[in-house]
Amino acid sequence: MASITFKHVEKTYPGNVTVVPDLNLEIQDKEFVILVGPSGCGKSTTLRMIAGLEDITSGELYIGDRVVNDVAPKDRDIAMVFQNYALYPHMTVYKNIAFGLTLQKIPQDEIDRRVHEAARALDLEHLLNRKPKALSGGQRQRVALGRAMVRNPAVFLLDEPLSNLDAKLRTAMRAEISRLHKRLQTTFVYVTHDQTEAMTMGDRIVVMKNGIIQQNDTPQTLYDYPCNLFVAGFIGSPQMNFLDAVIAEEDGKFLARTCGSSIVLPERMDKQALGAYVGKTVVLGVRPEDVDAAVGPNYDLDATVEIAELMGAEIHLHLDCQGSKVVVRAPSTYPGRVGDAAKLSLNKEKIHLFDKETEQAIAH
Amino acid sequence: MKTTASLTRSKRITTFLTYAALILGSVIMIFPFVWMILTSSKTIPESLAIPPTIFPKELILSNFQDAMESLPFLNLYWNTALMIVFRVLCAIVFSSMAGYAFAKLNFKGKNFLFGIVLVQMSLPSQIFIIPQYQMVAHMGLANTIFALVFPGLVSAFGVFFLRQTYMGIPNEIGEAAYLDGCNQWQTFTKVMFPLTGTSVAALTIFTAVFAYSDLMWPLVVNSDLKMMTLSSGLATLRGQFTTNFPVLMAGSLLAMLPMVILYLIFQRQFIEGIASTGGK
Numbered sequence: 001m002a003s004i005t006f007k008h009v010e011k012t013y014p015g016n017v018t019v020v021p022d023l024n025l026e027i028q029d030k031e032f033v034i035l036v037g038p039s040g041c042g043k044s045t046t047l048r049m050i051a052g053l054e055d056i057t058s059g060e061l062y063i064g065d066r067v068v069n070d071v072a073p074k075d076r077d078i079a080m081v082f083q084n085y086a087l088y089p090h091m092t093v094y095k096n097i098a099f100g101l102t103l104q105k106i107p108q109d110e111i112d113r114r115v116h117e118a119a120r121a122l123d124l125e126h127l128l129n130r131k132p133k134a135l136s137g138g139q140r141q142r143v144a145l146g147r148a149m150v151r152n153p154a155v156f157l158l159d160e161p162l163s164n165l166d167a168k169l170r171t172a173m174r175a176e177i178s179r180l181h182k183r184l185q186t187t188f189v190y191v192t193h194d195q196t197e198a199m200t201m202g203d204r205i206v207v208m209k210n211g212i213i214q215q216n217d218t219p220q221t222l223y224d225y226p227c228n229l230f231v232a233g234f235i236g237s238p239q240m241n242f243l244d245a246v247i248a249e250e251d252g253k254f255l256a257r258t259c260g261s262s263i264v265l266p267e268r269m270d271k272q273a274l275g276a277y278v279g280k281t282v283v284l285g286v287r288p289e290d291v292d293a294a295v296g297p298n299y300d301l302d303a304t305v306e307i308a309e310l311m312g313a314e315i316h317l318h319l320d321c322q323g324s325k326v327v328v329r330a331p332s333t334y335p336g337r338v339g340d341a342a343k344l345s346l347n348k349e350k351i352h353l354f355d356k357e358t359e360q361a362i363a364h
Numbered sequence: 365m366k367t368t369a370s371l372t373r374s375k376r377i378t379t380f381l382t383y384a385a386l387i388l389g390s391v392i393m394i395f396p397f398v399w400m401i402l403t404s405s406k407t408i409p410e411s412l413a414i415p416p417t418i419f420p421k422e423l424i425l426s427n428f429q430d431a432m433e434s435l436p437f438l439n440l441y442w443n444t445a446l447m448i449v450f451r452v453l454c455a456i457v458f459s460s461m462a463g464y465a466f467a468k469l470n471f472k473g474k475n476f477l478f479g480i481v482l483v484q485m486s487l488p489s490q491i492f493i494i495p496q497y498q499m500v501a502h503m504g505l506a507n508t509i510f511a512l513v514f515p516g517l518v519s520a521f522g523v524f525f526l527r528q529t530y531m532g533i534p535n536e537i538g539e540a541a542y543l544d545g546c547n548q549w550q551t552f553t554k555v556m557f558p559l560t561g562t563s564v565a566a567l568t569i570f571t572a573v574f575a576y577s578d579l580m581w582p583l584v585v586n587s588d589l590k591m592m593t594l595s596s597g598l599a600t601l602r603g604q605f606t607t608n609f610p611v612l613m614a615g616s617l618l619a620m621l622p623m624v625i626l627y628l629i630f631q632r633q634f635i636e637g638i639a640s641t642g643g644k
């Protein structure tokens with residue numbers, strides 16, 4: 001049993017700098033949870049508290065049903081993969097992987113078996129006698145994973161493990177770590193600031209900002225129903241478009257007036273919630289793929305193409321819409337060029353409304 | 365805009381000037397060494413002649429015999445070797461531990477203590493000679509090998525130098541060792557210390573060279589000729605009114621031999637050590 005539970009956990013550094021004010025989080029056994037957020041949001045501190053590398057100022061941290069606040073890292077049944085791999089430069093790959101086991105005084109033949117098993121799984125067998133400096137970034141990363149694997153930990157902690165790799169290798173290692181999780185059936189806690197990693201790998205994503213959990217849900221729910229402006233902007237690339245809009249009510253229908261146009265809001269939206277905002281300015285959010293830039297008879301907004309980024313399969317159009325900036329994902333066959341006028345129609349079913357002051361979601 | 369031809373010409377001039385400066389520097393640096401070799405084979409009048417004679421008329425090898433008879437060279441070699449070995453060992457052991465503590469551990473008064481190390485580094489070593497001598501004398505250890513080693517038990521430079529080295533090692537490596545089950549001592553001995561090889565080699569060379577050339581302390585603390593080092597022993601060859609320069613130079617040459625041999629063996633490490641510290 002390797003669930004992890006934070007109960008009112010606080011982390012304050014000397015000088016009264018509180019990084020995590022009051023963390024409550026439950027991670028289920030065998031779950032792959034991603035802690036995501038911008039730099040300084042407290043995600044690494046949270047991971048390091050699980051590892052035992054940071055003391056907990058107050059509150060309780062459970063691994064399984066045991067409070068581990070004062071338990072030494074080696075006794076927590078965890079293994080950690082660091083951002084810069086933290087391999088021992090003077091040891092061979094074999095010794096790097098075996099080091100923890102040697103300290104545990106595990107018999108040599110058992111160490112040998114485990115090291116070779118991990119090396120086989122990670123395709124490292126031919127590198128066992130090399131030192132880290134003779135390895136590529138991806139190989140080093142695999143050694144770091146191997147070092148964690150051989151300990152058969154109940155919890156895997158990964159602190160931005162892919163951030164030092166190039167884009168191609170990152171994609172490959174992403175898949176490898178996901179496969180590893182499926183094979184090992186162990187709890188994984190993965191810290192990243194890369195929302196693509198978060199979306200593609202985790203069973204659940206915990207979005208953090210200033211040490212506070214903003215939203216904690218499955219990747220799809222997070223993407224479809226962000227609870228506030230921060231989550232809406234953080235998850236998704238290119239990020240969600242935000243337009244100031246005034247809510248109006250006409251003939252029993254709610255409208256969002258923005259960029260000189262009136263957009264009829266879908267029926268399914270909470271009318272009571274919308275009613276409270278009539279006449280007020282809110283933030284209308286719509287993802288780039290939910291805006292259609294194709295020229296058609298029905299459209300919502302007039303815009304001008306400012307930049308067109310060809311991505312291969314698609315094109316990202318950066319448009320000016322009466323002073324507001326809108327990004328649209330269009331097929332690469334889109335005929336418009338920089339300076340052309342574009343008529344945008346929004347997918348009404350995918351519109352999000354946020355309170356301008358509290359930044360909390362009003363309706364999806 | 366400069367043409368390719370003028371660029372090539374100016375590059376050649378720069379190269380010529382650089383080499384000329386380097387050759388001049390080398391000649392200046394090597395001159396005393398060559399002069400010592402030449403003088404060691406001269407007669408006393410030749411060595412004092414004005415204008416000076418550069419090459420001796422005949423090679424007088426008896427100067428070496430005289431030097432060896434004047435000084436107990438075996439004792440001097442042995443004392444110097446022991447002093448160097450112990451000073452180097454102490455510098456490595458204590459400087460490594462202190463450097464690691466200053467770089468990687470958090471404890472009360474760390475900055476204050478490190479400040480003291482820096483102050484000690486910035487003061488001339490001569491001001492410590494009297495208190496150090498008094499300490500050694502009170503312990504009744506004057507005229508011993510320990511007395512020679514005493515000022516080198518801890519090295520402020522070594523502590524500072526290795527602290528910088530440990531600071532350059534990512535904290536994650538120590539944390540990984542901690543997670544692997546190392547305690548602080550194991551982290552230091554099994555993981556951190558082995559990573560400082562180049563710096564420890566540099567510190568070894570510096571400490572050895574400094575100990576070898578240290579004159580004042582051995583001269584003060586060990587007055588018994590048999591307990592002297594090469595440098596202090598050679599100093600006794602200087603008379604109050606006259607000095608037998610050929611014998612002194614022959615003795616100096618003999619004293620230099622072990623260091624020259626060591627330099628030839630460890631030339632690469634020596635140069636790397638100097639390069640890595642940016643020292644002189």
